Amino acid sequence: MTVVAAQYNRRRPWINPKIKEKLIHGFFFANGMISVLALLGIFALLTMTSIPAFREINIGSFLTGFEWNPTSYVKEQYGIVPMLVSTLMVTVGALLIAIPLGIGTAAYLSDVASPKVREIAKPIVEILAGIPSVVIGFLGIVLVGPILSKIFHTHNGLNAINGSVLLAVMALPTIISISEDALKNVPSSYEQASLALGASKWQTIARVKIPAALSGIIAACMLGMGRAVGETMTVLMATGCAPAMPKSMLGPVRTLTSSIAIELGEVAYNTTHYYALFALGLVLFLITFFINMISDIILHKYEKVNR
Amino acid sequence: MTIATEKNKVQLKSIGFSDRAYGRSVEENKIKIVVEDFNFFYGKTHALKNINMKIRSNAVVGIIGPSGCGKSTFLRCFNRMNDTINNIRYQGDISVDGNNIFDKDLDVVDLRRNVGMVFQKSNPFPKSIFENVAYGLKINGINDKDFIQERVEKSLKDAALWSEIKDRLNESAFSLSGGQQQRLCIARALAVEPEILLLDEPASALDPIATGKIEELIHELKKKYTIVIVTHNMQQAARVSDYTAFFMLGELVEYDFTNKIFTNPLKKITEDYVTGRFG
Ligand SMILES: Nc1ncnc2c1ncn2[C@@H]1O[C@H](COP(=O)(O)OP(=O)(O)OP(=O)(O)O)[C@@H](O)[C@H]1O
Numbered sequence: 371m372t373v374v375a376a377q378y379n380r381r382r383p384w385i386n387p388k389i390k391e392k393l394i395h396g397f398f399f400a401n402g403m404i405s406v407l408a409l410l411g412i413f414a415l416l417t418m419t420s421i422p423a424f425r426e427i428n429i430g431s432f433l434t435g436f437e438w439n440p441t442s443y444v445k446e447q448y449g450i451v452p453m454l455v456s457t458l459m460v461t462v463g464a465l466l467i468a469i470p471l472g473i474g475t476a477a478y479l480s481d482v483a484s485p486k487v488r489e490i491a492k493p494i495v496e497i498l499a500g501i502p503s504v505v506i507g508f509l510g511i512v513l514v515g516p517i518l519s520k521i522f523h524t525h526n527g528l529n530a531i532n533g534s535v536l537l538a539v540m541a542l543p544t545i546i547s548i549s550e551d552a553l554k555n556v557p558s559s560y561e562q563a564s565l566a567l568g569a570s571k572w573q574t575i576a577r578v579k580i581p582a583a584l585s586g587i588i589a590a591c592m593l594g595m596g597r598a599v600g601e602t603m604t605v606l607m608a609t610g611c612a613p614a615m616p617k618s619m620l621g622p623v624r625t626l627t628s629s630i631a632i633e634l635g636e637v638a639y640n641t642t643h644y645y646a647l648f649a650l651g652l653v654l655f656l657i658t659f660f661i662n663m664i665s666d667i668i669l670h671k672y673e674k675v676n677r
Numbered sequence: 678m679t680i681a682t683e684k685n686k687v688q689l690k691s692i693g694f695s696d697r698a699y700g701r702s703v704e705e706n707k708i709k710i711v712v713e714d715f716n717f718f719y720g721k722t723h724a725l726k727n728i729n730m731k732i733r734s735n736a737v738v739g740i741i742g743p744s745g746c747g748k749s750t751f752l753r754c755f756n757r758m759n760d761t762i763n764n765i766r767y768q769g770d771i772s773v774d775g776n777n778i779f780d781k782d783l784d785v786v787d788l789r790r791n792v793g794m795v796f797q798k799s800n801p802f803p804k805s806i807f808e809n810v811a812y813g814l815k816i817n818g819i820n821d822k823d824f825i826q827e828r829v830e831k832s833l834k835d836a837a838l839w840s841e842i843k844d845r846l847n848e849s850a851f852s853l854s855g856g857q858q859q860r861l862c863i864a865r866a867l868a869v870e871p872e873i874l875l876l877d878e879p880a881s882a883l884d885p886i887a888t889g890k891i892e893e894l895i896h897e898l899k900k901k902y903t904i905v906i907v908t909h910n911m912q913q914a915a916r917v918s919d920y921t922a923f924f925m926l927g928e929l930v931e932y933d934f935t936n937k938i939f940t941n942p943l944k945k946i947t948e949d950y951v952t953g954r955f956g
């Protein structure tokens with residue numbers, strides 16, 4: 371008996387388990403709180419710095435104005451519609467390219483490729499995600515631009531399509547990698563059931579596996595979209611950046627991000643223009659915030675159907 | 678587990694099984710499936726050893742044997758579902774209606790359309806009840822809405838599920854109970870009207886009432902289909918199957934009329950197994 375007691379004494383934890391439990395709990399709670407606080411902080415900062423801009427700019431004309439010309443000698447204009455449209459065009463274009471290609475590649479990697487091909491291809495795709503955006507922008511100027519100008523007979527290839535192509539390239543690794551994981555996680559019993567009913571491999575992928583993996587695939591596309599909306603350097607380099615209302619996918623465009631990047635370096639501190647750029651940042655923040663929120667809602671909806 | 682009792686013999690007779698009468702009707706039926714010198718390997722595991730077997734049209738063949746003896750493996754050979762597993766190998770032939778199912782020119786998709794399967798674990802799709810049953814029709818290019826509607830209803834009725842779920846066809850299949858899911862999987866297989874139906878322990882997760890329904894269903898189905906059913910439940914094998922095959926360690930030990938297997942088997946080991954004296 372005494373031996374057991376002695377052992378128990380020796381093994382006694384240096385800290386009361388209950389307190390330890392609380393500490394661990396507190397640690398993770400703090401971690402969670404830090405990210406929430408950071409998010410709130412960014413939001414507060416952007417809002418505070420934006421508010422002074424609206425002492426001189428009418429909020430209505432800011433949101434619906436078709437002209438952005440903060441340095442005009444005649445009348446300064448702060449309409450963000452051209453940038454919203456530009457951002458929309460480039461993003462939608464990128465998604466139109468990246469989503470079908472990404473899902474196709476993911477399906478190929480998860481269901482068609484031999485294990486060897488998969489082992490080589492997947493890391494390569496993931497490395498693609500690490501290429502700096504300057505390098506991609508550079509490729510847009512020297513490679514994609516000339517090709518586009520040849521195809522469409524425009525005098526240079528720095529336009530919305532170029533931006534879309536590059537952003538698609540940047541979004542693809544995320545979309546492929548996460549979609550592939552989602553497809554891999556579809557229980558093989560679904561696939562077996564489908565094949566046993568006389569479905570071909572392709573029917574099984576299209577009608578059972580992709581729908582079953584849809585929540586993951588949507589999440590992947592949303593992440594890709596978030597990347598496309600927020601990406602700055604690439605669009606700055608490849609889209610021509612004319613601050614006027616875009617006329618077509620073949621014309622130059624200037625997104626919210628590139629406007630901030632271009633003008634923030636030259637603007638005088640604490641002027642209306644300066645504050646207006648923060649207001650652009652706030653708009654961008656809200657857009658990405660809502661994209662994430664909507665994707666969350668979609669995810670939950672599908673989860674409910676799938677359970 | 679003692680099947681070979683007087684009570685059970687009476688039970689067997691009461692559902693129309695008498696050796697002679699049955700023997701005669703079988704003679705008239707043609708042979709649907711022939712298995713010849715069949716061997717199957719998972720990598721180095723020799724899972725099925727030299728199987729020879731003939732299965733008649735519209736017969737119900739019960740497959741019994743201890744866990745791991747190769748029952749599921751054998752069943753999955755008939756629709757070549759084993760093809761989806763890496764590193765498998767087989768020797769010998771299986772033919773359905775005289776056509777070798779391992780023939781290079783044979784379209785596996787066609788074969789599987791003809792040979793329906795209900796898996797050991799029920800596996801409905803994450804879709805609505807309706808969509809689950811309609812799936813097999815849709816992938817076969819059937820778009821006629823009325824036809825699909827009709828066939829879904831009929832399949833669900835055949836699987837003894839319709840009355841329970843007819844008001845909730847658009848709910849997720851996962852909202853069904855385990856037994857209902859199993860019957861849904863049966864309905865799904867019936868919807869494409871295969872000629873052969875493979876059932877891998879279709880009643881393993883069911884209560885006696887649902888089991889009874891499935892057994893009734895099997896009696897009904899054999900008018901149209903040839904059925905191969907794996908079961909761990911001796912009484913069930915005795916009740917539903919016309920013939921019974923006893924497997925052990927990958928070998929087909931004995932294959933005969935069901936009441937022969939259960940009342941007067943040729944081999945001692947079969948008797949030990951069916952009477953529960955085994956292991
Ligand atoms: N995918 C597989 N890869 C390798 N070996 C397998 C595979 N599936 C089954 N086996 C092996 O083949 C043998 C037969 O398995 P099978 O599933 O056919 O048994 P069973 O008779 O259906 O058993 P149970 O009654 O438990 O379902 C077992 O030894 C099993 O371990």
Ligand SMILES: [Mg+2]
Nearest residue numbers: 748749750797
């Ligand atoms: Mg089994």
